[in-house]
Amino acid sequence: MAGKREAQRQALKDRLFEAARARIEQQGLGNLRARDLTTDAGCALGGLYSAYEDMDDLVLQVNAATLRSLGASLEEAATSDAEPAERLVGLGLNYLDFARSHMNLWSAIFDHRMQNGREIPSWYNEEQKVLFAHIGKSLLALQPDMAMEDLSIRVRTLFAAVHGIVSIGLREKIIGLPQDKIASEVEAIIRLLVRGAKD
Known part of the structure; x- marks a missing residue:
């Protein structure tokens, strides 16, 4: 029973x-x-x-599934035989493609706020690591001597730069880019940051 x-x-x-x-x-x-x-x-x-448990729990479950789908879509670029810089460009462009193809589900990852100031559960923080894991591997290949703490910060900086372009561009904010320029600008900012990483 x-x-x-x-x-x-x-x-x-x-x-x-x-x-x-x-x-x-x-x-x-x-x-x-x-x-x-x-x-x-x-x-x-x-x-x-x-x-x-509540609506937060349900939304987090949906967002976690979206994060897993995003991770799967990034996997191809992350595991290609290309040079690390090209893998990073591929990751950025795949991220844009995923966001564009799944706009509302992708937005929900960043728009959801826990009710009454509750903490995000640890299991969900683990799911979010997919946003950074692939970037870290390619950056470390470019700068193998970088301390892990510095690498973690650089990964988040690169993600924030790409995410900012994608988010503002796709949501068509006042300062957003023309839709046909978002991909080229994602590639440009990644190449600029990678060039700095090599110096």
Whole structure:
């Protein structure tokens, strides 16, 4: 009997996860509502809170899945036989392609804020490391003597530069780039930073 209950609970979790993912993908994180999700999943509102701790928990699960998809899309560039600088350019362009192709899901990774100032759970911080892991390997190949603390900072600097161009460009802010220039500027900033890393 316990096994059947657990299977039912897992099925409910899966339905709610898919409903949340679909809603975020189609309408964005800002339009995500518990009542809409439970309607989509065919359960009562209380079912959401028996399957997930709260809405934050559910959104983090969706974001973690998006991070894993992003990691998979970066894997090809990260493991190519190209020189480290070219791998970094490939990572930046793949990141742009992923963001452009999955705009709402990608945005949700950065737009979500935990309610009531709660800390992000440690398991999710581990999922976020996919944003930096591949960059670090290529940067270390360029500067093998760099201290690990300095490397960690440089990785975040490079990510922030690329993410800033992508985020502002795709969201078409006032200072955003023309859509047809985003890729070339991502490549340009990476090459500039790599050139500095070699000096």
